[in-house]
Amino acid sequence: MTTTTAPAALAPRQDRSAPWLLIAVAVVLTLFIVVVPLIYIFWRALSEGWGIFVQNILAPDTLHAIWLTSVVAVITLPVNLAIGTSAAWLIARFSFPGRKALLTLIELPFSISPIIAGVCYLLLYGRQGLLGPVLAAGDVTILFALPGIVMVTLFVTSPFVAREILPLMQAQGSEQEQAALTLGASGWQIFRRVTLPNIRWALLYGAVLATARAVGEFGAVSVVSGAIRGQTNTLPLQIELLFNDLNTVGAFAAASTLTLIALVVLILKTVLEGRTA
C-alpha cells in the first residue's frame, strides 16, 4: 500500500538506496552459493598439507583415473570437431528434405539427461540389450570398457561444436565459398581457405565446451563404465569412489584438479566470447 501511495518526495531516496540493497543481496547470495563452494574445494583438498595433496593425486587409482579421463578427452575431441563441422556444413550450406528433422536429431542429446543416455546405451549393448547377443557372439566388449565410455561421452558432447558454428555459418552465408568455387577451388580448398578462417574461433569455443564436458561427465559414464577400480574409473567417478571410501580429502584432491580445469575453461570461454562476438 505504501509503495503505491508514496509521496513524490520519498521516491528519489528509494531510488538511491534500493539498488545498493539489491546488489548487496545478490553479491551475498552469490558468495554463499557459488564462491564459497569453489574455495571450499581447494581448502579441503589442501587441509592436510601439500604433501598429502600430492600423495592423493599420485595414488595409483587416481592417477589411472586422470589418465583414462585424458584418453577419453583426446579421442572425443577430434571426432567432435570433424562431425560438428560436417553437420554444420550440411545444414548451413544445403537444403534438402528432412533438414529440420536432422537438426533436431543432432540437438537431441541436449534434451536427454545424461543418465538416460547411459540407460539407453545399456539397453542397446547390455547382455540382455538389443545388440547384446550379437556382441557376445562376436566377442566384442563395449560396455564396462573404454569403447562404451567414449561412445556415451560422444553422445553427451556431440551437439556442442555444431551448435557454436552453425549459427555463424548461417549468418555469414555462402557468398565467399561460391566465389571460391567459381574460381575453381576444390571442396577441401574452399573449406580450409575460406570457411575455416571464418569459423575458427567459434570452432575452438565449441571444442573447449565439448572437451570440458567430456572431462567432467559423470551420470552417463557412471552407467556404462561399471566403475572398476583402476580400470574403468574416470576422474569424476573416482571422486565418488573416494567419497564412498570415506577418503574425503582424497576426493577433494581429485575434485580440485577438475575445478582447476573448469576455471581454465571459464577463462578461455571469456576470451573466446570476445573473439566470436
Next chain:
Amino acid sequence: MMAMAVASGGGRQRRVLPGFGLTMGLTLTYVGIVVLLPVIALALKGAEIGPVRFWDIVTAPRTLAALRLTVTAAALATVFNAFYGLLMAWILVRYRFPGRRLLDAMMDIPFALPTAVAGLALTALFSENGWYGQVLAPAGISVVYTIWGVAVAMSFTSIPFVVRTVQPILEDLDTSQEEAARTLGATPFQVFSKVIFPAILPSFLVGATIAFARSLGEFGAVIFIAGNLPMKTEIASLLAVIRLEEYDYNGAAAIALTLVAIAMALLVLSNWLQSRLTRRRVPA
C-alpha cells in the same frame, strides 16, 4: 535426394557447393550410431513392456516416491532459481558497480564445474561438521540426506538458465516505456511490475522451464547429497540405474521413458513460450 545450395541471392545463378554426399553420409552415420540407435533401443524396450506392465512399474510405490521426490525437489530448486536468476539478471544489466563483470562470469561456474565436484563440495559444506552444516544443524535444519539437499544440488547445477535467458532480453528492452511510466508518476515498483516484468515474462518462463527440466535430469550432484534412501531420498534417475544393476531392464526402461516424456513435454512448452517471445519482440 536432391541437393540444392541454400538460395540467398535471389535469382542469381548459384552453383552447388561440394561436400553434400560426404557430409550427409558422415553426419547420418554418426548421428545414427551414436544418438539414434541407443534412443531406439530405449523406445523398443518400452514398446516391448506393454502398457499394463508399464503402468504397474511406474505406479509402484517406490517409483512413485522417487518421481514425487524428483519433481518436488526440482520445483523447489526452480522457485529459488527463478528469484535468484531474476535478481542477478536485473542487477547485472541495470546497475554499474565494481566487480560486476566478475559477478557476471561467476554465473557460468555451475555449468563449468563437473556435477560430481559440485555434489561433493555441497555435501561436505552442508554436512554436520561442514561450514554451512555447523550453523544450520543447531537451528534444527538438516540438508544432507533430505529433500532439501536434493533441491540444493539441483538449484546449484541449474543456476545459469534463468539468468542467461532473461539477461539478453533485459538488455534489449526499450526504456522509453519505463520513462513514460515514471513521468506519469509510477513508483519504481509499479514500473517494474507493470512495464518491465510483463516484457521479460516469456523469457523468464522459458528460463525457469529449462531450469526445471535440467533439475529433473540432474544426477551427479544429487546422488552425493541425497543419501539415496529408497522411498525417501531416492531420485527417479537413480532408481532407473538401480533397476539396470538388478538386470530389471523393463523397470529401467519404463522409468527412463517416463523421465524422457516429462523432459519432452517441457521442451515443447519452452519452444511454445519461445515462439510467443519472438512474436512479442517483433511488432506486427
